[in-house]
Amino acid sequence: MIDENIRKISKILIQRPSIVILTGAGVSAESGVPTFRGPDGLWRQFRAEDLATPEAFARNPGLVWEWYDWRRQKIYNVEPNPAHVVIAKWEKYFPFFVLITQNVDGLHQKAGSTKIIELHGNIWKVRCTKEGKVFENRQVPLSQIPPLCPDCGSLLRPHVVWFGEALPSDVFEASLQALYHTKVMMVIGTSALVQPAASFPLIAQQNGAILIEINLEPTPLSSYADFTIYGKAGKILPLIDQLLSEESEEKIE
Ligand code: OAD
Numbered sequence: 465m466i467d468e469n470i471r472k473i474s475k476i477l478i479q480r481p482s483i484v485i486l487t488g489a490g491v492s493a494e495s496g497v498p499t500f501r502g503p504d505g506l507w508r509q510f511r512a513e514d515l516a517t518p519e520a521f522a523r524n525p526g527l528v529w530e531w532y533d534w535r536r537q538k539i540y541n542v543e544p545n546p547a548h549v550v551i552a553k554w555e556k557y558f559p560f561f562v563l564i565t566q567n568v569d570g571l572h573q574k575a576g577s578t579k580i581i582e583l584h585g586n587i588w589k590v591r592c593t594k595e596g597k598v599f600e601n602r603q604v605p606l607s608q609i610p611p612l613c614p615d616c617g618s619l620l621r622p623h624v625v626w627f628g629e630a631l632p633s634d635v636f637e638a639s640l641q642a643l644y645h646t647k648v649m650m651v652i653g654t655s656a657l658v659q660p661a662a663s664f665p666l667i668a669q670q671n672g673a674i675l676i677e678i679n680l681e682p683t684p685l686s687s688y689a690d691f692t693i694y695g696k697a698g699k700i701l702p703l704i705d706q707l708l709s710e711e712s713e714e715k716i717e
Contacts, residue, residue, distance in 0.1 A: 466703055469691050473676055474707035480647035480674065482560035485551055486664055490653020490679060492571050494545040494698040497538065501655050507531050516626045525610040525619055532622050533606045536587055540604045544575035547652065547697035550705045552576035557708070562642035566654060566661050568624050581638055583631060583661055589623035592616065598623050631660065639664060649673040652697050656683040665689075 477483065489499035498504035500512045507515070510531065514520060521528045544552075552575040555561045563580045565572055568587040572580055590601045592613040599614070611620045625631055631639075643649070649668035656662040665685055669675045677689040678700050686692045693700050 466707070467693065469693055470700065470703050471707060473691055473693070474704050474711060476674055476676075477558075477648060477704070477708060478711050481558045482645070482647035483554070483558050483650060484562045484564060484642045484646040484648070484668060484673070485554075485650045485652060486654065486661065487551070487563065487565045487567060487572070487652045488654025488656075488661075489567060490655075491547050491551075491565075491697050492542075492545075492567055492569055493653065494547065494696060495542045495571060497542060497569055497571070499653075499655075501657070507534060513627055516624070517628055518626055519628070521621060521626070525621070529606065529610040529622075532587065533604075533609060536604050536606075539569045539571075539587065540602075542569075542571070544571045545698045547701045548572055548575035548577070550701040551652075553705065555579045560645065560647075562638075562646070564639050564642065564661075564664065566658070568622075581635055581642070583625070583635060583639065585622070585624035587622060587624065590620040591623040592618055593621050594618035627658075636660070640667070643668040643673075644671050646671075646673050648676065650676045650678070651685060651689075652678045652701070654679075654683070656685040 493499050515528050515531045548571050551563060551572065555577060561579055563572060563577055564583055565580060566584050568584050570586055570588055588600060588602055589598055590611060591598050594616055597615065612618065613620055643664055646668055649665050651665045665675050666688060669688065675689045677685055677692045678697050680694060
């Protein structure tokens with residue numbers, strides 16, 4: 465039986481076909497990608513906050529790269545799950561649609577998403593620490609750790625945003641524009657603990673959007689959300705999508 469709130473959400477989406485989706489690691493969990501704060505979140509004894517920082521990289525670039533190399537190996541062969549697929553489908557369905565993801569795994573794009581803002585960068589890109597040039601790099605495992613710039617021989621770093629670093633201004637600005645504009649804000653699979661992403665849903669809500677959260681468990685956003693659905697994104701999104709299709713067919717008849 466379909467949860468009453470899922471029916472309400474699909475009705476809201478039909479009445480307000482304008483949506484920003486914010487995703488976190490939970491949306492990739494069913495593809496087999498470990499979340500950061502879940503039971504598999506630790507690498508050796510380190511938390512993300514210990515390694516995803518400029519200080520950690522300055523202290524020990526090899527260690528930070530070993531962690532990224534491990535993550536890249538885990539992600540390399542995984543496939544998008546039904547949550548990614550529904551999100552990719554929706555960008556063609558809704559007249560206003562923007563996907564903002566904190567994930568660096570590239571799975572949304574693999575599922576077909578194109579209207580996407582990658583807030584924290586992409587694990588398949590590297591950046592020269594001297595000249596700032598960005599390269600795609602899909603070598604798994606890396607043949608050399610830490611990897612060096614093919615042009616100038618300087619250290620390469622992952623082209624991702626670390627704790628203590630600002631989001632690129634164009635990425636931040638594009639996100640704000642979407643948050644100001646949208647009528648529905650859907651937050652999927654994020655612990656909502658890392659700023660500024662954690663505040664994005666509230667910005668949208670303060671600008672009039674209905675806030676919907678999908679997660680396995682309560683988060684700091686849950687008490688603000690207009691609707692919270694507890695469960696797996698890969699199960700819930702296809703249910704909402706099914707109801708949207710049924711309602712659209714009814715409209716045509
Ligand atoms: P977290 O690991 O902090 O949170 C994952 C969330 O997904 C948790 O709230 C889980 O309950 C939920 N979850 C797990 N499986 C799910 C499923 N199948 N369906 C729905 N929800 C599920 O990951 P993020 O919130 O993405 O940043 O972490 C935010 C940032 O912290 C990351 O982008 C990364 C990290 O450190 C940097 O590295 C800068």
